[in-house]
Amino acid sequence: EIVMTQSPATLSVSPGERATLSCRASQSVSSNLAWYQQRPGQAPRLLIYGASTRATGIPARFSGSGSGTEFTLTISSLQSEDFAVYFCQQYNNWPTFGQGTKVEIK
Amino acid sequence: QLQLQESGPGLVKPSETLSLTCTVSGGSISSSTYYWGWIRQPPGKGLEWIGNIYYSGRTFYNPSLKTRVTISVDTSKNQFSLKLSSVTAADTAVYYCARWDQGSSGYNYGYDYWGQGTLVTVSS
Numbered sequence: 755e756i757v758m759t760q761s762p763a764t765l766s767v768s769p770g771e772r773a774t775l776s777c778r779a780s781q782s783v784s785s786n787l788a789w790y791q792q793r794p795g796q797a798p799r800l801l802i803y804g805a806s807t808r809a810t811g812i813p814a815r816f817s818g819s820g821s822g823t824e825f826t827l828t829i830s831s832l833q834s835e836d837f838a839v840y841f842c843q844q845y846n847n848w849p850t851f852g853q854g855t856k857v858e859i860k
Numbered sequence: 861q862l863q864l865q866e867s868g869p870g871l872v873k874p875s876e877t878l879s880l881t882c883t884v885s886g887g888s889i890s891s892s893t894y895y896w897g898w899i900r901q902p903p904g905k906g907l908e909w910i911g912n913i914y915y916s917g918r919t920f921y922n923p924s925l926k927t928r929v930t931i932s933v934d935t936s937k938n939q940f941s942l943k944l945s946s947v948t949a950a951d952t953a954v955y956y957c958a959r960w961d962q963g964s965s966g967y968n969y970g971y972d973y974w975g976q977g978t979l980v981t982v983s984s
Contacts (some may be wrong), residue, residue: 755923755924786968786969788971790907790970790971796976797909797956797958797974797975798971798974798977799954799971799974799978800970802967803968803969803970804968804969805965809969809970809972810972840904841907843907843970843971845968845970846945848909848916848920848922848923849909850909851906851907851909852906853905853906854906854907
């Protein structure tokens, strides 16, 4: 099993500021990594696939980078609707998810 | 617009079998570029992949659940289903169905459409 570790568990950010979320894989997953956003009471929403490609309809303030074992999701200027939990998922092997990073209002 | 909707009992007794169905509308489950999956989320916790199925019936399961999981597809009804046997309280979770886009070239695009989720509680 490929273990995905996200950090930090909680990130406190002011609206308009940049948020940087990290995801580490226990072994290389190449670029087979996705990021999802989950708002309270809602299903996850696909943000990024292939480590760096935005999904359809995702604003440009969301960007992904990395390959191998280290990945980053950056939200350039946080909007009110961006305060949520973010999960990374590898699909290089059978899919596994990180435990999530909660982005909260500072 | 594609929509997925989970249905099934919200309460299952320990040792029994959990059964859920996902109904797909606004698109065909028989499309060659998509897989259909089940993912679950215990209350307040993270996401766990259960398995995927192709319209042909080919399945892929989480190794940790494989002995208890069966996913099947009914293309005539545009539905796919999940059965999880011998459930315990640890199987209490919100269960989501979702579409995995693999594209025509085999490139993976992620779970791009999700159902709203259904809470299944395992309790006597």
